[in-house]
Amino acid sequence: xxxxxxxxxxxxxxxxxxxxxxxxxxxxxxxxxxxxxxxxxxxxxxxxxxxxxxxxxxxxxxxxxxxxxxxxxxxxxxxxxxxxxxxxxxxxxxxxxxxxxxxxxxxxxxxxx
Amino acid sequence: xxxxxxxxxxxxxxxxxxxxxxxxxxxxxxxxxxxxxxxxxxxxxxxxxxxxxxxxxxxxxxxxxxxxxxxxxxxxxxxxxxxxxxxxxxxxxxxxxxxxxxxxxxxxxxxx
Numbered sequence: 001x002x003x004x005x006x007x008x009x010x011x012x013x014x015x016x017x018x019x020x021x022x023x024x025x026x027x028x029x030x031x032x033x034x035x036x037x038x039x040x041x042x043x044x045x046x047x048x049x050x051x052x053x054x055x056x057x058x059x060x061x062x063x064x065x066x067x068x069x070x071x072x073x074x075x076x077x078x079x080x081x082x083x084x085x086x087x088x089x090x091x092x093x094x095x096x097x098x099x100x101x102x103x104x105x106x107x108x109x110x111x112x113x
Numbered sequence: 114x115x116x117x118x119x120x121x122x123x124x125x126x127x128x129x130x131x132x133x134x135x136x137x138x139x140x141x142x143x144x145x146x147x148x149x150x151x152x153x154x155x156x157x158x159x160x161x162x163x164x165x166x167x168x169x170x171x172x173x174x175x176x177x178x179x180x181x182x183x184x185x186x187x188x189x190x191x192x193x194x195x196x197x198x199x200x201x202x203x204x205x206x207x208x209x210x211x212x213x214x215x216x217x218x219x220x221x222x223x224x225x
Contacts, residue, residue, distance in 0.1 A: 006155075032212040043117075043203070043216045044156065051212075089155050098144065098209055100169055103155030 001025040004092050006104025013080050014112055021107045023090035024072040030102075031095040033073050035064060038106075039086045047088075048075070051095065080111045115140050117206050117217035125192050125223045134189040134220045138206030145187040146214060147179060162187050163209055172196075199224045208215040 003026040013019050025033075031052035036044035050064045050073065052059045057064050061080075066073040077084055087108050091101040118137045126132050138145050144163045158171035162181035170188035181187045183208075191198055201221050205214035 005156075034213070036216075043218045046213065046215065049213065061168070074128055076181060091155075093212060098163060098168060100146065100158040100161060100162070101156070101205075101214060102147075102158070105155050106153075 001008045002092055002102040003029060004090060004102050004104045006090050006107060008107060010110070012110045012112060015080060016042060017080055019075075019077045019080055019084070019109055019111075021075045021088055021090070021109070022072060022105050023074070023092075024070075025092040025102075026071070027070060027092070027094075028068075029094055032093050032094040033064070033066060034091050034093075035075050035102070036089045036091065036103075038089065045087060077109075080109075082111050082113060085109055085111045086109045101107065117204060117215055119202075119204050119220050121220060122218065123221045123223075125225065127148040127225050128194055128196060130190045130194050130224075131190065132222060134191075134202050134204075134222075135186065136189070136204030136206075137186045137215055138204075139215050142206035142208055142215075143185050144207045144209050145181060145185065146205045146207070147187070147189045148203040148205065148216075149173070150203055150219070152200070156203055159189070195222045196224050198204060198222065 025059040034049035038044045063076040145163040147159040150156040160170045165181045201219045204217040208216045
């Protein structure tokens with residue numbers, strides 16, 4: 001089955017700096033890759049996603065890149081703010097709906113003032 | 114537009130007991146997936162329901178079972194609770210042929 005590895009497990013940056021979180025997946029058939037943000041005691045919230053027919057997607061300060069050949073994808077957050085502090089999870093799944101999400105182990109991002 | 118809702122928010126049980134958790138999907142969604150999130154871990158897929166049938170199952174024992182009702186809401190049942198079942202149980206809803214899943218707030222289960 002699919003296996004998703006995520007690094008780093010913790011990341012501390014200064015406010016205004018950029019943060020990068022990396023994930024690798026094992027199943028070359030996976031073609032949908034969402035990122036979720038989970039604040040303490042809250043539900044995972046979808047922040048951005050990418051499909052395998054796209055190499056990069058951007059939404060304001062957040063971007064995701066995908067390298068299908070290498071089977072890895074990354075989350076980039078620019079101009080970090082204290083409210084970006086949370087746990088971020090990457091996930092992978094087969095496309096077409098009706099398929100389970102396989103999650104990484106999470107990255108605790110701390111944005112320091 | 115109502116999002117995904119779950120009940121109860123918290124639950125305390127003792128070993129050997131049984132528990133039922135409930136989920137109402139986002140308005141318009143017809144597919145419900147259940148995940149278990151242990152402390153400090155990513156969510157682990159338990160199973161998925163569509164058209165009132167279990168469509169996919171993760172690596173969880175038969176003590177974990179579920180149901181989906183005609184209005185698309187769903188229940189997760191866990192029998193013979195173990196200490197290791199203590200976790201946050203998340204429900205996610207989606208449309209059958211779309212990948213995007215939206216999560217509910219979860220039910221935090223503590224087994225003593």
